[in-house]
Amino acid sequence: MTVETPGARRQQIEDAASALFRERGYAATSVRDIAQALNIQGPSLYAHVASKEDVLWSIVIRAAGRFNEEVGPVAAGRDSAAPQKLRDMIRGHAAVVTSSQKDAAVFLHEWRFLSADRRADVARRRDAYEALFRGVIDEGMRTGDFHTVDSRLTAMAILSALNGIATWYRTDGPLTADQIADQHADLFLQALQNPAPEMHS
């Protein structure tokens, strides 16, 4: 008697697939595995999805969308300086990794199993996203808030550290998602920020 919102079943499929792709990897997960998680037969899945790759694609764009929604506005914001902006971007990215852990892990590790076209699309989005981080680092160097670093290497180091959270974060671990986000922000801001200029110099 419950009225399901359209696509509710599709969502369940994607969630089950996300968990399986993360645990076993895309290539090692069969369509029947996904179906079994939903207590239906393998071929029944094709009433809802066109192909196994389509399911992966949905998960990947879902995750990519969350990162962009969270970090994009901060990066575009004009009302805060580079250090605060980078701090908020780090916190935002970390928050997506911890709150959408499965999708994020699949996005990060399984996108190579997409078709060539879709892979190219992901590569473009990814580069644009990394450019947000490079940009704020460059900005901080221009304003003198950050000391001189290679902004590409530094952006990659930050993002690799944040993405690594997807590998080791446990909801029942000793640190909350907020603490993890804050401590990464502290760590990298400490690494980048120049000491506040002395008043008398």
Place this chain on the structure above:
Amino acid sequence: MTVETPGARRQQIEDAASALFRERGYAATSVRDIAQALNIQGPSLYAHVASKEDVLWSIVIRAAGRFNEEVGPVAAGRDSAAPQKLRDMIRGHAAVVTSSQKDAAVFLHEWRFLSADRRADVARRRDAYEALFRGVIDEGMRTGDFHTVDSRLTAMAILSALNGIATWYRTDGPLTADQIADQHADLFLQALQNPAPEMHS
């Protein structure tokens, strides 16, 4: 007429497999793919290896061994303080990632396809290795060289950043392997180190 050292063929198999596992992933690489890279037939591979998983295992322990050889002695060393030690550990780890890029990438991403026993073994080694980094960070906090951080989170951040190098490093890129290693060391030492104490305080 060339006399091949024993195991030379085995090495070639592991090298070819390492490249393929890295590109396509273990599960998506067939035994026939590996054989083809060596211009032999699929079943001929079994004259040299017992199973596909055995090849993965060889690559994984090869990579794990390199990390331990490079970083272990530094971590155990008694002749330098925590900051210099951490700097050398970061440089050592980064050097392995860049010099054994394929093996390192396979080690980092494909080890979950090992049997349960071997996976447990890798997990143990990995934890012991991470403990080397946690240890030197703890040491630096005790001596007052580092300010207070969560050593586990910080160790994971450092290792995730360094392991990420395997994803983006290109031999023909703008930065040499040494520059990448040094700049990661600079970045994280900057993040951790307290300013040198004033003489008059």
Place this chain on the structure above:
DNA sequence: CCTACCGATCGGTAGG
């Protein structure tokens, strides 16, 4: 190192 071959499983379709 080869050919011939094995049972199992894969993603996906037909036709309800």
Place this chain on the structure above:
DNA sequence: CCTACCGATCGGTAGG
């Protein structure tokens, strides 16, 4: 959402 089924491919073995 089901059963029945398809061709392709998988890791691996037999027997040279």
